[in-house]
Amino acid sequence: xxxxxNKYLRSEKLPHxxxxxxxxxxxxGAITRAFGLLNCDQNNTVVVSGIGCSSRATGYLDxxxxxxxxxxxxxxxxxxxxxxxxxxxxxxxxxxxxxGIGGNHFIHAARRNIDLTAIIFNNxxxxxxxxxxxxxxxxxxxxxxxxxxxxxxxxxxxxLAQGAGATYVARGTTYHANMLxxxxxxxxxxKGFSVVEAVTACPISYGRRNxxxxxxxxLLWQKEHSVPVEKARKLTPLEMEGKFAIxxxxxxxxxxxxxxxxxxxxxxxxxxxxxxxxGVN
Amino acid sequence: xxxxxxxxxxxxxxxxxxxCKGCGICAGLCSKVxxxxxGSKAFxxxxxxxxxxxxxxTHCPDFAIxxxxxxx
Amino acid sequence: xxxxxxxxxxxxxxxxxxxxxxxxxxxxxxxxxITPSTEISELLAARLPLYGGKFIQxxxxxxxxxxIIGASLAGLKSLTATSGPGFSLKQENIxxxxxxxxxCVVVNVQRHGPSTGIPTAPAQGDVMQARWGTHGDHSVxxxxxxxxxxxxxxxxxxxxxxxxxxxxxxxxxxxxIGHMRERVILPQPDQLKVIDRKKPPAGLEKYYPYRPxxxxxxxxxxxxxxxRFHVTGLVHDESGFPTTDADVAEKLIRRLNNKIMDNVDDIxxxxxxxxxxxxxxxxxxxxxxxxxxxxxxxxxxAGLKVGLFRPITIWPFPEKxxxxxxxxxHTMIVPEMNLGQLKLEVExxxxxxxxxxxxxxxxxxxxxxxxxxxxxIKQ
Numbered sequence: 001x002x003x004x005x006n007k008y009l010r011s012e013k014l015p016h017x018x019x020x021x022x023x024x025x026x027x028x029g030a031i032t033r034a035f036g037l038l039n040c041d042q043n044n045t046v047v048v049s050g051i052g053c054s055s056r057a058t059g060y061l062d063x064x065x066x067x068x069x070x071x072x073x074x075x076x077x078x079x080x081x082x083x084x085x086x087x088x089x090x091x092x093x094x095x096x097x098x099x100g101i102g103g104n105h106f107i108h109a110a111r112r113n114i115d116l117t118a119i120i121f122n123n124x125x126x127x128x129x130x131x132x133x134x135x136x137x138x139x140x141x142x143x144x145x146x147x148x149x150x151x152x153x154x155x156x157x158x159x160l161a162q163g164a165g166a167t168y169v170a171r172g173t174t175y176h177a178n179m180l181x182x183x184x185x186x187x188x189x190x191k192g193f194s195v196v197e198a199v200t201a202c203p204i205s206y207g208r209r210n211x212x213x214x215x216x217x218x219l220l221w222q223k224e225h226s227v228p229v230e231k232a233r234k235l236t237p238l239e240m241e242g243k244f245a246i247x248x249x250x251x252x253x254x255x256x257x258x259x260x261x262x263x264x265x266x267x268x269x270x271x272x273x274x275x276x277x278x279g280v281n
Numbered sequence: 282x283x284x285x286x287x288x289x290x291x292x293x294x295x296x297x298x299x300x301c302k303g304c305g306i307c308a309g310l311c312s313k314v315x316x317x318x319x320g321s322k323a324f325x326x327x328x329x330x331x332x333x334x335x336x337x338x339t340h341c342p343d344f345a346i347x348x349x350x351x352x353x
Numbered sequence: 354x355x356x357x358x359x360x361x362x363x364x365x366x367x368x369x370x371x372x373x374x375x376x377x378x379x380x381x382x383x384x385x386x387i388t389p390s391t392e393i394s395e396l397l398a399a400r401l402p403l404y405g406g407k408f409i410q411x412x413x414x415x416x417x418x419x420x421i422i423g424a425s426l427a428g429l430k431s432l433t434a435t436s437g438p439g440f441s442l443k444q445e446n447i448x449x450x451x452x453x454x455x456x457c458v459v460v461n462v463q464r465h466g467p468s469t470g471i472p473t474a475p476a477q478g479d480v481m482q483a484r485w486g487t488h489g490d491h492s493v494x495x496x497x498x499x500x501x502x503x504x505x506x507x508x509x510x511x512x513x514x515x516x517x518x519x520x521x522x523x524x525x526x527x528x529x530i531g532h533m534r535e536r537v538i539l540p541q542p543d544q545l546k547v548i549d550r551k552k553p554p555a556g557l558e559k560y561y562p563y564r565p566x567x568x569x570x571x572x573x574x575x576x577x578x579x580x581r582f583h584v585t586g587l588v589h590d591e592s593g594f595p596t597t598d599a600d601v602a603e604k605l606i607r608r609l610n611n612k613i614m615d616n617v618d619d620i621x622x623x624x625x626x627x628x629x630x631x632x633x634x635x636x637x638x639x640x641x642x643x644x645x646x647x648x649x650x651x652x653x654x655a656g657l658k659v660g661l662f663r664p665i666t667i668w669p670f671p672e673k674x675x676x677x678x679x680x681x682x683h684t685m686i687v688p689e690m691n692l693g694q695l696k697l698e699v700e701x702x703x704x705x706x707x708x709x710x711x712x713x714x715x716x717x718x719x720x721x722x723x724x725x726x727x728x729x730i731k732q
Contacts, residue, residue, distance in 0.1 A: 013594070014300050014344060021304035025342030033339075046576055048423075059583055059594060064576040066426065067585035067595075068419065069449050075416035079423025079431070080576065082407045083381055087427070087577055105419075108412035177339040203304075216309030219340065261407065268402040 005029075005036035010062045017056055021215020023200030026174035027121050028057050030198070031092075034184035045088040048077040050102060052094035053128045053202075054121035071102025074109040077116050085258040088188070089115075095122040096134035099155050103135070110164035113192045114257040119184060120157060120195065123202035131205030142209045157197045162250045167192035169250040173199040173222040176246060186248065192256050199226070199244070293349045294325040301345040307337035360539045366504040366530040367392040369537055370434070370460055371400060373508025376539075377547055380406040380429040383420035385413055385439060388472045389528040390462040393434035414442035422446060422455045426584060428575035430512055434460035437479050438469065440486065447521050448487030449586045451609065454519040454563070454573060456550055458511045461523060462531040463639075465717040474717030475528035477639055480694040483523045484668050490606055492613035494620060495523040495668040497638045501535035507665070513548040514620060518612055519570050525667060527690070529640035529719055555579050564591040569612030614669060622665035623674050627653065631660030633729060634682045634707070636675070636699050638664050640719055641688050647722035652729045659729055667695070675702035684732050688712035688720045708732075 009032055018024045035045075047063045049055035051070035058065035068076045077091045098106050098120050109116060125143060126132040133143035133150045136157060140149040161169045168190040172180030180198055187194035201207060201218035212218050229247035232240060294314070301322045308315045308323060315337055316326035323345065325331070331348070338346045364372070370393055374382075382401055384394040394410065401408045407424070411417040414435060421431035435443060440461045450457050463479050465471035479486075483495040494514050498504040508524060515522040553560060553572040562573045562582040571591075574580045587595035588602045596602075613620065627649060628634060637645035642663045652659040662678055662685075664671050675698075679685070685707045687696040693711040700709045712728050714720050 009344065011344075015302065016343070018342065020302035021306060022342055025344065026340055029339060029341070029344060042581060044577055046427075059585070062581060064581050065583045066423070066576075067583065067587065068422075069445055069586060072415060072419040072446065075411060075419035076423035078409070078411070078416070079381065079383060079420035079425075080427045081423075082409060082420070083424035083427035083429045084577065104412050105416055108416070174340070181339075215304045215342070216306045219306060219309075265402045265405060265407075269405065272403050 005032040008032045008035045008040065008042065008062055010060050013060050016060055018053060019204045021201065021203040021218075022053070023123065023174040023202070023215065023218070024054055024057065024121055026177055027054070027119070027180065027198045027200050028060060030172075030177050030180040031057070031119060031184055032061070033181045034188065037181065037185045038188055040088065044086065045090070046077075046080055047090045047092065048073045048080065049092040050094065050097040051128075052097045052126065053123075054092060054094040055097060057092045071097055071100065072105060073097070074102065074105040074116065074118065078109060078112075078114055081114055081116060081258055082261065085115075085262055089117070090188070091116050091118045093118065093120050094127075095120060095124060095136035095157070096126045099135040099157060099160070107160070107164035110161055110166040110193050110195070112257040113165055113167055113254050115191055115193070117184070117188045117194045118196070119187075120197050121200050122157065122197050123200045123206060125202050125206040127202045127205045131209060141206075143206075144209075158195070158249050161195040165193070166195045166250075167252045167254050168194035170195070170248045171197040171199065171244065171246050173226055173246060174201065175219045175222040176226070179246065183248065190251065192254060292328045292331055294328050294331055295347040296323050296325065297345045297347075298322050300343045302343050304342060306340050306342065307346060310336050310340055360541070362537050362539065363534055364501060364537050365392065365532060365534050366498070366501045366526060367462065367532065368396060369501045369504040370508045370524065370526070371396040372539060373505040374432050374458070374512065375400060375404060376505075376542070376545055377509045377512035378430045378549070379432050379512070380404065381421060381424035381431040382406070382433065383409045383411050383417040383424070383431070384433050385411055385417050385435065387414075387436045387439045389464055389531050390434045390436050390460060392531075393460060414439040415445060418443040418446035418459070421457045422450050422453075425455050425457045426576050428578065430456070430516070432458045432460065434462065436462050436464045436472075437466045437476075437482070440479060440482060444482075444486040448489060448491065450521040451487065451491045451493070452586050453584050454571060454609070455521070456515040456519050457521050458508070458515055459521055459523050461525050463525065463527040465715075471717040473528070475640060475690060475719060476715065476717065477527060477641065477690040477694070478715070479525065480667065480689075480691065483525050490610065492520070492610045493523065493668050494518070494520060494613060494666065495525045496622070497525050497665060497667045498530055499639055499642045499663065500530065501533060502537050503665070504530060505537055505539065509545060509547070510622070513546065516548045516550040517570070518616070518620075519550065519573065520613065523668075525639075527639045552578070553580065561591040562593045563589060565608060565612070569608055569615060617669050617673075620666055621669060621671045623671045624661070624663040624665060625674070626661040626663070628660030628662060628678060631658050632682050633657065633659045633684045633686065633732065634662050634678050635659065635725065635729075636662050636664070636685055636687045636695070637689075638667055638695065641690060644720050644722045645688060645725055648725035648729060651722065651726050657729060664695070670698045670702065672702040675699055676704070679703035679706040682707050685709045686712060686725065686728055686732065688725050688728075690714055690720060
């Protein structure tokens, strides 16, 4: 593996539990390389995950790591970040994890603009439980719980994040692994709630059922169906039909939640001290 | 990522067979150099053709490929 | 003014919980509004920042339970407060705290149920939810205050037990105690015993976060304090990493249970009043124990040998004490604002030696002394 990214892996825990051709390992590789570029301090960084295939990633990362309950990773992470604002906190989630059972936590973390870097492994399916449709499964795609194809429209995760208040929103794919590394790095550098959607492949539970071939074929699908955001902005909705934009989709500066709260504590303590000195009760 | 890339010997392709799950992604992306050993594990069939682009390394889901660096 | 007068205050039960939590070293609260516990949130929103502590109103009950676990892992003493419906929603992450051994305190100001019930009316319907609310085998500690003073003291005790045994502790109070106002004497800080979680020594070559000490409790480090380690709700070995090994699973679940059940003598608090010569024992807890006390006074005036046994620690249940009392009393009367939840435990511990009679009420009103006295007389 490349440069200093290796040290962020708990190599003794490999090989990992993911299936042959599963893109989660590619996302994890992009994350460790981003850590390398950030020169991430392992002793001042916490990585939190929810439940599902993707959330097993925390077991392979050499930090203080927290593997929580289904959908709740962001809420646990909010407690950690508030308790110790100086820590860098990453949150790894799956698509069902973050937008199904954890949908409420997702929009509220975005609303608060709390300084967490959320990386969502979007494989369009509940993989761990054997291939049920998720809120990000494309319309008409097949799943064990949608044998004729889903009847529900999926969320657009990036638009959901932006609409809810996230101040950094990006989308990458496992095919564009180097770009994904850069997006994660930039998301982590951004102060505020950052969302990086990593489009990844589940060849076993999604690909097979939807006749998309193996892990390699699904990588090529990502290449063929993604459009760099700069180009996508110039295309009509018709031209973008069935395709998705990749790159930095949205970035804004806004006050960060723990900053605001820490300032409040400081002022409140100062005022209280002054009042005591003046003898005001 | 050039700022952190050390010098590499492009032909030093190391494959950790105990981590490789034989998905074939590397061989699909770089059929000139990499091949599947009886369909089960990746191996470098033509290491001399390797240009050191590392697409196989960054796309190996199993952390099984290293180009130009020693692995323990 | 003497010291006692300086420290005497008129306050509400919920307010006393806030004072107790701050005295115990609370530095993080996450909650969600729910009657009749909301005063705890409101007061802490104003008070915690003065101590450098953090308050957050989360988006829901699950999130507030999750946030306090996160904050506790990051090293802060943490609290959440709720009532029945919210308590149900928190159960998922209470189980996580139990499995991952994260100290935290959960206040449940019980109200009428099931479901939305009568939100402003008291009940004691969550006795079994406190014990078995989260799935899987686990032990739990639940404390039940009967006065405003005790709301203060037991909140401190709840924090101490959670830090000592690295387990979620439930303060199972009720709407009557939560909202009533009484005179409270706040102890001086130096009179108060405050326990902090044990920490691993620095500089260990290989650190096993989940290797238990002789007390069955591991010294899990705070996050980013000397060690890097993994915390999960999956069955894990002493290194903290998941495994499906049957022996490890068996050992872990038994240890989590035993670290509490082997220490009942340290954990269980109870009060016996006028029991020495009693042939009839009223077993009552929380607000209902106040009615029981009054009923017993009346019964004693009529010459009846009646006493009160009050479990203060409701889980683990004070079995030994009930066992001993069942050898002297022919009858035990268990008044509860539910259809007989703790009565089952009393029957189990009394093992047929005493007749056990329930006095039960589920209309959202407190059981009166008269209702208990009627049962004493009619038994």
